[in-house]
Amino acid sequence: MIEVTRLAKHFRDRKRGDVKAVDGVSFTCQPGEIFGLLGVNGAGKTTTLRILATLIKPTSGTALIDGADVVTAPDEVRRRVGFLSTATALYGRLTAQEMIEYFGRLNGLDEAELHKRVEGLIERLEMDDFRNGRCDKLSTGQKQRVSIARTLVHDPAVMIFDEPTNGLDVLAARTIVQFIRDCRDQGKTVIFSSHVMSEVARLCDRIAIIHQGRMRVTGTVAELREHFADDDLEEVFVRALEETS
Numbered sequence: 001m002i003e004v005t006r007l008a009k010h011f012r013d014r015k016r017g018d019v020k021a022v023d024g025v026s027f028t029c030q031p032g033e034i035f036g037l038l039g040v041n042g043a044g045k046t047t048t049l050r051i052l053a054t055l056i057k058p059t060s061g062t063a064l065i066d067g068a069d070v071v072t073a074p075d076e077v078r079r080r081v082g083f084l085s086t087a088t089a090l091y092g093r094l095t096a097q098e099m100i101e102y103f104g105r106l107n108g109l110d111e112a113e114l115h116k117r118v119e120g121l122i123e124r125l126e127m128d129d130f131r132n133g134r135c136d137k138l139s140t141g142q143k144q145r146v147s148i149a150r151t152l153v154h155d156p157a158v159m160i161f162d163e164p165t166n167g168l169d170v171l172a173a174r175t176i177v178q179f180i181r182d183c184r185d186q187g188k189t190v191i192f193s194s195h196v197m198s199e200v201a202r203l204c205d206r207i208a209i210i211h212q213g214r215m216r217v218t219g220t221v222a223e224l225r226e227h228f229a230d231d232d233l234e235e236v237f238v239r240a241l242e243e244t245s
Helices: 045-052 074-080 096-106 111-124 140-152 170-185 197-203 221-227 233-244
Strands: 002-013 017-029 034-038 060-065 081-085 158-162 189-193 206-211 214-219
Touching: 002 045, 017 045, 017 060, 017 189, 034 045, 034 197, 045 060, 045 158, 045 189, 060 074, 074 081, 081 140, 096 111, 096 140, 111 140, 140 170, 158 170, 170 189, 170 197, 197 233, 206 233, 214 221, 214 233, 221 233
Parallel strands: 017 214, 034 189, 034 206, 081 158, 158 189
Antiparallel strands: 002 017, 002 060, 206 214
């Protein structure tokens, strides 16, 4: 479902000169799988995910989402992808329901299908009590439910999560984690980045460690623990960076 081949994103920075934010990254992710992307800040995780979501264009390489190229067929990719990040803001003057409806219309849903999808998501995410509340008045947890709903309203086959629990309280983070599990159980293709190693260990079927724009090591959690002879995933992560630096 996701096929990434020698993906690169380079740019010019006035202070640092030529920066290779992503440098020849390759991986695949299949339906019903959660693929975890790990790395320190600035490693290239977010840039990679933004390329997959068609928010930025790569310098070179290819990325296919269900056969659609992120550069030559971005509209097709967007129909197939849902992108969730704590950095994605809501429009404060819209109500929770209006926000979901807005994204449904952006994704081309007709009014009958939109009504059905919105009502189903409001029920599933237990949003009825605040469906008419303005987004700027909602709690952090409520805002995250709105973000989940607007991400899922067009029923995308591929879900991309960029550090979705960053800065959230325990209850809000648990909602996101359960949502990610639900996506896998529904057969969706899921790619997930996080700094929280406990989340990675619980959720991911396979993980890749990216550092300085390059993929350093890939495998299941069990395989990486065995390779580095350590059950502590945080220690595995640190040793992987040391071994490949």
